Each structure stands twice: as C-alpha cells, then as structure tokens.
Amino acid sequence: xANTEQLVAQRLTESGIRYSTGxxxxxxxxxxxDGPRSAAELHRDLxxxxxxxxxxxxxxxxxxxxxxxMHHGSKGVTRYExxxxxTGHHHHLVCLSCGTVDDITPPPDLEADLESVVISLTVSGRxxxxxxxxxxxxxxxxxx
Amino acid sequence: xANTEQLVAQRLTESGIRYSTGxxxxxxxxxxxDGPRSAAELHRDLxxxxxxxxxxxxxxxxxxxxxxxMHHGSKGVTRYExxxxxTGHHHHLVCLSCGTVDDITPPPDLEADLESVVISLTVSGRxxxxxxxxxxxxxxxxxx
DNA sequence: AACGAGAATAGGAATCATTATCATTATGCA
DNA sequence: TGCATAATGATAATGATTCCTATTCTCGTT
Numbered sequence: 593x594a595n596t597e598q599l600v601a602q603r604l605t606e607s608g609i610r611y612s613t614g615x616x617x618x619x620x621x622x623x624x625x626d627g628p629r630s631a632a633e634l635h636r637d638l639x640x641x642x643x644x645x646x647x648x649x650x651x652x653x654x655x656x657x658x659x660x661x662m663h664h665g666s667k668g669v670t671r672y673e674x675x676x677x678x679t680g681h682h683h684h685l686v687c688l689s690c691g692t693v694d695d696i697t698p699p700p701d702l703e704a705d706l707e708s709v710v711i712s713l714t715v716s717g718r719x720x721x722x723x724x725x726x727x728x729x730x731x732x733x734x735x736x
Numbered sequence: 737x738a739n740t741e742q743l744v745a746q747r748l749t750e751s752g753i754r755y756s757t758g759x760x761x762x763x764x765x766x767x768x769x770d771g772p773r774s775a776a777e778l779h780r781d782l783x784x785x786x787x788x789x790x791x792x793x794x795x796x797x798x799x800x801x802x803x804x805x806m807h808h809g810s811k812g813v814t815r816y817e818x819x820x821x822x823t824g825h826h827h828h829l830v831c832l833s834c835g836t837v838d839d840i841t842p843p844p845d846l847e848a849d850l851e852s853v854v855i856s857l858t859v860s861g862r863x864x865x866x867x868x869x870x871x872x873x874x875x876x877x878x879x880x
Numbered sequence: 881a882a883c884g885a886g887a888a889t890a891g892g893a894a895t896c897a898t899t900a901t902c903a904t905t906a907t908g909c910a
Numbered sequence: 911t912g913c914a915t916a917a918t919g920a921t922a923a924t925g926a927t928t929c930c931t932a933t934t935c936t937c938g939t940t
Contacts, residue, residue, distance in 0.1 A: 610887065610888070610937090615888095632925095645890065650888095653888095669926070719877065720874045721872050722875065723874070724872050725873065729866055730865040733863065754907075756906090775898080776896095787919055788919095792897090792899070
C-alpha cells in the first residue's frame with residue numbers, strides 16, 4: 593500500500609509532526625505486518641535502523657497522532673498496529689499459547705450482526721459506545 | 737456469595753492446592769469487587785494481610801487453578817477477576833476516558849448471536865476458538 | 881548557501897509491574 | 911509428635927517502557 597504512506601504523511605503534516613525516516617521505517621514495518629506487533633518484535637526487524645528508545649518514542653508520537661493504535665496483550669506487552677482509518681475495521685484472533693494476534697475482517701453481514709449486538713447491549717443509555725473489539729481466543733495453526 | 741467460597745475450596749482441594757488464609761483473603765477481595773482489579777489495587781485493600789510478593793504468587797496460583805482469570809488493561813497493568821464459571825459469562829464496557837471496566841452480561845439471544853458470529857469467523861479451520869471477549873469502548877456515565 | 885530555532889534522535893539511566901530466589905514458617909498426614 | 915511438603919515473605923532480579931540530556935537534523939529565513 594503506497595497509499596498508506598501518503599495518508600500518514602498527510603496526517604502528520606496536518607498535525608505539524610515530521611515524517612522522519614525513523615518514523616517512516618516504523619510505519620513500513622507495521623504496514624508489512626498482518627496484525628499488532630510488540631515493540632520488541634518491531635525492534636527485531638528494525639534493529640539497526642531504529643534503536644529501541646527511538647522506536648518507543650516514535651510509537652508514542654504516532655499513537656498520539658492517531659496513526660497507530662495500541663492494544664494490550666498477554667504478559668504485559670503492548671502491541672501496535674496502524675489505526676483502523678488506515679487498515680479498515682477488523683477484529684483479532686488471539687493465540688492463547690504463543691500470544692500472536694492476527695487480524696480478521698468479518699464480511700459485512702457478520703459485522704452488522706456484531707454492531708446490532710453492541711447497540712442492543714447499550715440501549716439502556718448509561719454508556720455511550722464509540723467502538724467495539726471482538727477478541728477470539730484460541731489456538732493458532734502453529735500451536736494447534 | 738458464601739457459595740463462591742465453597743466452590744473455590746472444592747476446586748483447590750481437587751487440585752491439591754491449599755486454601756490458605758492469604759489466598760482466601762484474595763478471593764474475598766475479588767468477590768467484593770464489581771470489576772477486574774489490578775494487583776496494586778488489591779494490595780491497597782489487603783495491605784497488611786497480604787504482602788505484595790505473596791499477593792502476586794497467590795494470584796498466579798489461583799490463575800493456574802482457573803479460579804481467577806487475568807485481563808490485560810491499559811498501561812501494562814494486569815487486572816484479575818473471578819473466573820466465569822464462578823461469576824457467569826460476561827463482557828466488558830471499557831471507558832475510554834477513565835479506564836474503568838464494568839461487566840455486562842448479554843441476554844441469551846444476544847449471546848447466541850455473538851457465538852454464531854465467532855463460529856462463522858473461524859469455520860475456515862485455521863484457528864480453533866476457545867472463547868471470545870467483546871469489549872465495548874465508549875464513555876461511562878461519569879465521563880459522558 | 882549559511883544560520884538559527886525548534887524538532888528529532890540515541891543511548892543510557894530510571895521507573896514500574898511482575899517474577900524468581902531462598903531461607904523460614906506453617907500445614908496435613910503417618 | 912515428627913516429618914515431608916507446601917506456603918510465605920523479604921529481597922533481588924527481570925523485562926517492558928519511560929525519562930533525561932546532549933547531540934544532530936530540518937526547515938524556514940536571510
């Protein structure tokens with residue numbers, strides 16, 4: 593997706609944030625991933641290009657700019673992925689064994705079902721929903 | 737729920753694990769809570785009764801025995817609550833502002849809808865689902 | 881093209897939650 | 911009662927993440 597690059601560049605420019613090479617490397621690594629990645633995993637890929645402290649700072653900046661979204665996974669590690677306005681709305685398959693998280697995008701009819709459940713659950717009015725996340729926990733093909 | 741006590745005692749005995757006073761204190765604190773609590777929060781309540789290191793070990797033992805379930809929340813803190821076979825299956829309303837997590841139990845028809853969505857999403861067979869968690873993100877009545 | 885102000889980086893130190901260690905104490909059973 | 915084992919608690923260690931500070935880079939201005 594060369595398109596992602598442009599959208600990110602535009603968003604950062606609007607926010608007065610520079611799209612430096614380090615940050616570009618982070619965005620590229622996240623674009624290449626098929627699910628949320630931890631800082632450690634990203635650092636493994638980017639090792640020389642981006643030192644760990646800079647990686648964390650870049651993720652923080654990108655998260656503030658809403659280009660990247662953080663998720664909280666097992667063993668206290670935080671995982672990051674491109675925000676849904678870049679990737680499209682999706683849910684997660686979480687492996688109970690190895691902790692890997694993969695994205696899954698439901699077909700429109702299932703997504704509609706989910707949304708109607710969310711709405712039904714919050715009609716009472718005490719809580720105003722802004723979004724939802726379905727996490728399906730189980731075992732990935734590797735850990736079967 | 738004096739009943740919880742007995743169920744927990746039974747489960748631990750079956751597993752050959754002692755239901756010590758420290759562990760009992762942890763279970764009581766979790767029973768009294770109306771949502772998932774972090775180790776730090778629990779320690780605030782139990783301060784003198786259970787030192788932090790013992791608290792963590794108790795939570796670990798109880799989690800292994802499947803009496804307690806851990807959830808991963810914001811800022812790398814883990815929250816613990818009684819497992820669903822003690823509390824009933826439920827989902828979470830997560831406030832984007834204050835971070836509070838409330839339990840919500842869907843009526844049977846909505847829960848059935850959820851389950852059928854999960855099954856439809858995983859029929860391809862690459863991933864074997866063991867459970868699911870729906871998190872509805874939004875703003876609680878306090879933070880409106 | 882050089883300048884200067886603010887932004888960004890690198891690397892290490894510091895912090896926070898959590899886990900491991902180990903000597904001591906308590907428990908249940910023969 | 912006495913022993914084998916489980917549990918405890920104080921402390922040290924770990925690991926992820928954040929903070930700090932000096933240096934480097936970028937961009938707009940001249």
